[in-house]
Amino acid sequence: MAEPRRRQLLDALAAGERSVTDLVHAVGLAQPQVSKHLRVLREVGAVDVREDGRHRLYRVNGHALKPIHDWVAQYERVWSERFGELDAVIEELKEQGEKADGGKQ
Amino acid sequence: MAEPRRRQLLDALAAGERSVTDLVHAVGLAQPQVSKHLRVLREVGAVDVREDGRHRLYRVNGHALKPIHDWVAQYERVWSERFGELDAVIEELKEQGEKADGGKQ
DNA sequence: TTGACACATGCCTATATAGGTATATATACT
DNA sequence: AGTATATATACCTATATAGGCATGTGTCAA
Numbered sequence: 001m002a003e004p005r006r007r008q009l010l011d012a013l014a015a016g017e018r019s020v021t022d023l024v025h026a027v028g029l030a031q032p033q034v035s036k037h038l039r040v041l042r043e044v045g046a047v048d049v050r051e052d053g054r055h056r057l058y059r060v061n062g063h064a065l066k067p068i069h070d071w072v073a074q075y076e077r078v079w080s081e082r083f084g085e086l087d088a089v090i091e092e093l094k095e096q097g098e099k100a101d102g103g104k105q
Numbered sequence: 106m107a108e109p110r111r112r113q114l115l116d117a118l119a120a121g122e123r124s125v126t127d128l129v130h131a132v133g134l135a136q137p138q139v140s141k142h143l144r145v146l147r148e149v150g151a152v153d154v155r156e157d158g159r160h161r162l163y164r165v166n167g168h169a170l171k172p173i174h175d176w177v178a179q180y181e182r183v184w185s186e187r188f189g190e191l192d193a194v195i196e197e198l199k200e201q202g203e204k205a206d207g208g209k210q
Numbered sequence: 211t212t213g214a215c216a217c218a219t220g221c222c223t224a225t226a227t228a229g230g231t232a233t234a235t236a237t238a239c240t
Numbered sequence: 241a242g243t244a245t246a247t248a249t250a251c252c253t254a255t256a257t258a259g260g261c262a263t264g265t266g267t268c269a270a
Contacts, residue, residue: 014180030261036257062181075165110228125248126245134229135229136246137230137249140248159237
């Protein structure tokens with residue numbers, strides 16, 4: 001997922017199932033490379049495949065993305081705190097400004 | 106953030122400010138390597154630094170993690186749907202089971 | 211069965227980067 | 241000033257992997 005190409009692929013798959021050829025057009029990369037990225041994504045469980053005749057339909061496996069989400073969510077607290085601090089500072093500056101110039105901005 | 110080491114570092118920083126030496130002990134990596142990872146994290150804005158005498162105190166910049174959070178959050182819908190499907194299937198199986206064996210598990 | 215299509219895999223090369231070691235820089239201590 | 245401490249950087253080597261090209265495998269159509 002670190003690779004931009006893989007994010008591109010996942011984003012292309014976000015809408016729903018797509019064939020490899022579809023994805024090739026979507027990301028503007030040669031077919032073998034797309035297949036290789038898809039293989040990696042498959043192996044880490046980020047996508048699932050379904051066979052349909054001579055096509056392979058790929059789709060994202062949101063389940064696999066959940067751990068990432070959870071990990072990042074740990075830091076929500078951190079940035080919430082920092083936003084809180086920022087709000088406090090802004091509030092303080094605003095009050096000072098109002099005292100200094102009588103309320104005009 | 107793709108590198109396990111960097112996640113380790115961020116996790117070590119999750120609790121609050123830490124000096125480089127602290128982090129060296131935390132992740133069990135040599136100091137130059139830690140400094141290099143921290144440099145990368147600094148450059149992508151994932152962490153901030155503050156100087157304190159001969160120490161550099163690093164802290165996470167939750168702000169920078171927000172885009173990742175938002176990106177992953179796009180897929181929340183996907184896995185929610187899939188969990189929903191799963192729930193439906195389980196429910197169905199449960200009902201069939203109850204009919205088959207009279208309710209015992 | 212032969213050919214066209216859809217996809218995967220194998221091999222090659224170039225590049226990125228992780229970790230190692232030595233060293234530079236800056237600050238505190240005496 | 242001289243030394244110890246804290247951190248950063250430079251350089252090297254090994255490894256991973258991205259992308260390119262050729263080819264293998266399986267499926268559909270005639």
